Amino acid sequence: MEVDGVTRLPRHVAIVMDGNGRWAAQRKLPRHAGHQAGVKSVRTSVEQSVKHGIEVLTLFAFSSENWKRPQKEVTLLMDLFMVALQREVKRLNRNNVQLRVIGDRSAFSGKLQQRIASAEADTAGNDGLVLQIAANYGGRWDIVQAVRHLAKRVESGELSADQITESAIASALSFSDLPDPDLFIRTGGEQRISNFMLWQSAYTELYFTDDYWPDFDAGAFDNALHYYAGRQRRFGMTGEQVPTHTSPDPTD
Numbered sequence: 001m002e003v004d005g006v007t008r009l010p011r012h013v014a015i016v017m018d019g020n021g022r023w024a025a026q027r028k029l030p031r032h033a034g035h036q037a038g039v040k041s042v043r044t045s046v047e048q049s050v051k052h053g054i055e056v057l058t059l060f061a062f063s064s065e066n067w068k069r070p071q072k073e074v075t076l077l078m079d080l081f082m083v084a085l086q087r088e089v090k091r092l093n094r095n096n097v098q099l100r101v102i103g104d105r106s107a108f109s110g111k112l113q114q115r116i117a118s119a120e121a122d123t124a125g126n127d128g129l130v131l132q133i134a135a136n137y138g139g140r141w142d143i144v145q146a147v148r149h150l151a152k153r154v155e156s157g158e159l160s161a162d163q164i165t166e167s168a169i170a171s172a173l174s175f176s177d178l179p180d181p182d183l184f185i186r187t188g189g190e191q192r193i194s195n196f197m198l199w200q201s202a203y204t205e206l207y208f209t210d211d212y213w214p215d216f217d218a219g220a221f222d223n224a225l226h227y228y229a230g231r232q233r234r235f236g237m238t239g240e241q242v243p244t245h246t247s248p249d250p251t252d
Helices: 020-026 031-052 071-094 110-123 139-155 166-172 218-229
Strands: 012-016 056-063 098-102 130-137 183-186 205-208
Touching (some): 031 056, 031 218, 071 110, 098 110, 130 139, 139 166
Parallel strands (some): 012 056, 012 183, 056 130, 098 130
16 A cells, blocks of 8 residues: 555554653743644644554553643643543544543543543544544553453452463553554654553554654654655564564564
């Protein structure tokens, strides 16, 4: 399949939307202005994903570590999340996009939890792009909650310890019904994954750009797709084996 010159497309793209604060600082604006400006890039990434026929787009909106930020910034981020959920549902429905939120919702206000559930319900019937928003999410949290789930099954006698396999853990993680991310994008110049989908990203291609998130436009998104198209995904095999084998080998 080729779209706008991209010959091989990822099924699942995951993005760490970094650089909002620095974008604002360069313009002598408060940090929350950068977060507000970043909403446009969210829309662009969703539109580009729909255009290219990508199945899943996951955006890291708020990590479990972000609670350590100044209280004012956290409050403004929560308010922005509330407003965005309310405003964007119609746009998502027009584009046949299904919204999911992954992460520990228990720390959010009751009102925000209700808004999340409502937005998910309103878009549940859409069968195009799945847009996942990772909010109060962390890769370590995801693994811990999966292990706790399996431990309860062992305690109840439903599962034995020797039945805890890689596939069993994977099935208890967030979004286990969706493909693992093929392409990880991080904006803002930093080169780390910051506790994002640690288990699921074992074979993900990593793409880092100096662009701040508010500057990540359609052209920047396509640049990341072109990078991915040029990668040889080996999954633990040799380069010579890849053309005849396509499934991942967890023993890399």
